[in-house]
Amino acid sequence: MSKTNPGRFFEDYRIGQVIRHAVPRTVAEGERALYHALYPARHALYSSDDFAANCGLEGSPMDDLIAFHTVFGKTVPDISLNAIANLGYAEGRWLLPVWPGDTLRSESEVIGLKENSNGKSGVLYVRTRGINQVGEVVLEFVRWVMVRKRDAASPAPEAVVPDLARVVAPADLVIPEGLDFSDYDFDLAGEPHRWGDYAVGEIIDHVDGVTVEEAEHMLATRLWQNTAKVHFDVTAREDGRRLIYGGHVISMARALSFNGLANAQMIVALNGGAHANPCFAGDTVRAWSEVLDKAETAVPGVGALRLRLVAHKGGAGDHRLKNAEGKYAPEVLLDLDYWALIPV
Incomplete structure (x- = not known):
């Protein structure tokens, strides 16, 4: 047997x-260091114990x-x-x-x-x-x-x-105990943009791109102990290519979104998402975001933005999402809908 x-x-x-x-x-802390090495992640709340403590937390989660x-x-x-x-x-x-x-x-x-x-x-x-x-x-x-x-x-x-549910209701968002953005340091966070500076329907192009490397995506997928064969074994797909783990694209796009959304510090809800097209080593990932909604919270200085995060392998400034038939454009890799916390 x-x-x-x-x-x-x-x-x-x-x-x-x-x-x-x-x-x-x-x-452990080594996990954070490796994550920040794999992705250009630099949101301040997850980078600095002092910054997180200034926001009311016991340290950086x-x-x-x-x-x-x-x-x-x-x-x-x-x-x-x-x-x-x-x-x-x-x-x-x-x-x-x-x-x-x-x-x-x-x-x-x-x-x-x-x-x-x-x-x-x-x-x-x-x-x-x-x-x-x-x-x-x-x-x-x-x-x-x-x-x-x-x-x-x-x-x-x-x-x-x-x-x-199509979307997590703002009333159901869970704000970490103690979080308080009333004394938020915008200089250290990297951008001056507050909750009120964003408008529903606004498109933010995150400008930068990162080319996905074979070794890095396999290292990341092993880090999460994801055992799916298609990410490691070239014989698992008819085209003989390793498929990039969709979460690798999510993290890459989220990290790229720092440029324009540096103060969207914490993801608190995932409303929906689609891995629209496969990603392979050699693809250059870019990202843009659309502000879908805004909500106030009962916590001092804390607001919420509902954001659509789109990762694509098109050129800079390419904001195509779907074609005339309603299908995702071939350049689109990820369409993610989430709520993030941001200072008011």
């Missing part, structure tokens, strides 16, 4: 099933996307090892800061199943929670993936498609 794990297939899931993912991970990638990576062997594509996200919320020394584990609940018409695959919906060493949920999100069937002749389950 084989002791190796081939991963789960579509027919291995059932509604209500809860999967406790293996290998908890303790994150781990970058919000370090928490996301760590929690996401735990799920891959059970959820997406046999996936064809990661299709989308919804209802994501960061509930507690993750601090150096915290240990994170992940659990996923199956909330939807729908077989595709070809009978060879289906769409799996899961709600994943990241849990720290004392049992607190620090992060939650829904994602859906297209997963291969082991046997096309297997009977289709009853279709269940969850009704997911």
Whole structure:
């Protein structure tokens, strides 16, 4: 009997099933340093204990996307090892800061199943929670993936498609305890732009571009313990190319957004997202953002911006998103909708 794990297939899931993912991970300061080496990340709250303390926190927490990638990576062997594509996200919320020394584990609940018409695959919906060493949920999100069937002749389950919120309501945003931007240092943060300086509908071109390197994306994907074959094994795809992990593109685009959104310090919700087209080594990633909405919070000096972050491999200043048929332009890599906290 084989002791190796081939991963789960579509027919291995059932509604209500809860999967406790293996290998908890303790994150430390070295994780932050490596993250900032992989991406041009320089938001001040995640770079300086003194700056974070001036904003009312006990110190600098781990970058919000370090928490996301760590929690996401735990799920891959059970959820997406046999996936064809990661299709989308919804209802994501960061509930507690993750601090150096915290240990994170992940659990996923199956909330939807729908077989595709070809009978060879289906769409799996899961709600994943990241849990720290004392049992607190620090992060939650829904994602859906297209997963291969082991046997096309297997009977289709009853279709269940969850009704997911299009956007996390501002009232449901969780502001970290103690956070206070009333004495915010704009000089040290790098830009003077406040909540009131942004207008709904405004487009911000983040100007800079970064060319993705093969070694860097594989190092990053190993860092998150993401085991999906398509990121490492050139025989896993018919074109013989390693697919860049979508989270690598998310982090690259978020880091590039510093130029124009340096004060959008913390991601607190993920409303939706699509990995529109594949990214490969050699592609140069650029980014632009659109302000979709604004919201006040009850916390001193803290406002929220709802932002669309688009990563693309087009030329500088290229703001194309979809074509006349409503499909993503081939240059678009990522379309991400999120809430971030910014000083008022």
